Amino acid sequence: MVIIMHEIKIDQLYFAYQEKIEVLKGINLTLRNESTAIIGQNGAGKTTFVKLLKRLLQPTKGNIFYNGENLQGYTAANLSKHIGLVFQNPNEQIFKSKVIDEVMFGPLNVGQNEEQAKRSAHNALDAVGLASYGDENPYDLSLAERKMVAIASILAMDTDVIIFDEPTMGQDLEGKKRIKSIIRNLRKQGKLVICILHDMDFAAEIFERIIVLNQGEVLLDGHPKEVFANKSVLKEAHLEEPYVMQIANRLGIDGVFLTEEELIERLKT
Numbered sequence: 001m002v003i004i005m006h007e008i009k010i011d012q013l014y015f016a017y018q019e020k021i022e023v024l025k026g027i028n029l030t031l032r033n034e035s036t037a038i039i040g041q042n043g044a045g046k047t048t049f050v051k052l053l054k055r056l057l058q059p060t061k062g063n064i065f066y067n068g069e070n071l072q073g074y075t076a077a078n079l080s081k082h083i084g085l086v087f088q089n090p091n092e093q094i095f096k097s098k099v100i101d102e103v104m105f106g107p108l109n110v111g112q113n114e115e116q117a118k119r120s121a122h123n124a125l126d127a128v129g130l131a132s133y134g135d136e137n138p139y140d141l142s143l144a145e146r147k148m149v150a151i152a153s154i155l156a157m158d159t160d161v162i163i164f165d166e167p168t169m170g171q172d173l174e175g176k177k178r179i180k181s182i183i184r185n186l187r188k189q190g191k192l193v194i195c196i197l198h199d200m201d202f203a204a205e206i207f208e209r210i211i212v213l214n215q216g217e218v219l220l221d222g223h224p225k226e227v228f229a230n231k232s233v234l235k236e237a238h239l240e241e242p243y244v245m246q247i248a249n250r251l252g253i254d255g256v257f258l259t260e261e262e263l264i265e266r267l268k269t
Helices: 046-053 099-109 114-127 143-155 173-188 200-206 224-229 231-236 243-250 260-268
Strands: 008-018 021-031 035-039 061-066 083-086 161-165 192-197 209-214 217-222
Touching: 008 046, 021 046, 021 217, 035 046, 035 173, 035 200, 046 083, 046 161, 046 192, 083 143, 099 114, 099 143, 114 143, 114 173, 143 161, 143 173, 161 173, 173 192, 173 200, 192 200, 200 224, 200 243, 209 224, 209 231, 217 224, 217 231, 224 231, 243 260
Parallel strands: 035 192, 035 209, 083 161, 161 192
Antiparallel strands: 008 021, 008 061, 209 217
């Protein structure tokens, strides 16, 4: 089986909304075929960072390369076939009056014909649990459902890179399970998945790599067990440990636990 590598390389990336007030300060990263969570407090620069990857913003200094090609002259529209971004607030993304039209809009704009776009949209709506909602007005749906519509609209485009900004926002347990399944399926397809998160439990459970951002700089980058073992960095970034680790601490059990199952196995020994 041929594995296609999708890579984003970030080289000395700086960004400032106002002169001399830097939001990102010399970020150097290489993102490849893996699920990557970017965590950090509000103001750490997470959303700014992914908007730069999508070219919704232009760097103050530095370069971004996608599969070796400098994105300096690209726009968000140019990148729409390759990089999809699900906004944190679905109200900033949704603009059609029918769910099916909303989800078909992206596929049609990246070159799918009407039949392909409709099939892609129905498959995406099925993936997010809204298969029967095609004729609904998105603004008659709950915030959590609108978030799923926004996710479906990007899934239907079948981009090689998918960026989620706070996908678990407003989701109940069932919604979170569905999003976990979506991310795992995207990884099975060989996609590069990048996700901004405040949900440490979600980050610990399903991501292969975690990057900690704080005040525009990378504090830590590694496997979840490595990241969540570093309590001093988590404290510096004002981040909590996953809930399962907090339970382990209260029980006086040493170690790094990313899921309830891992802790249960430890308790059996």
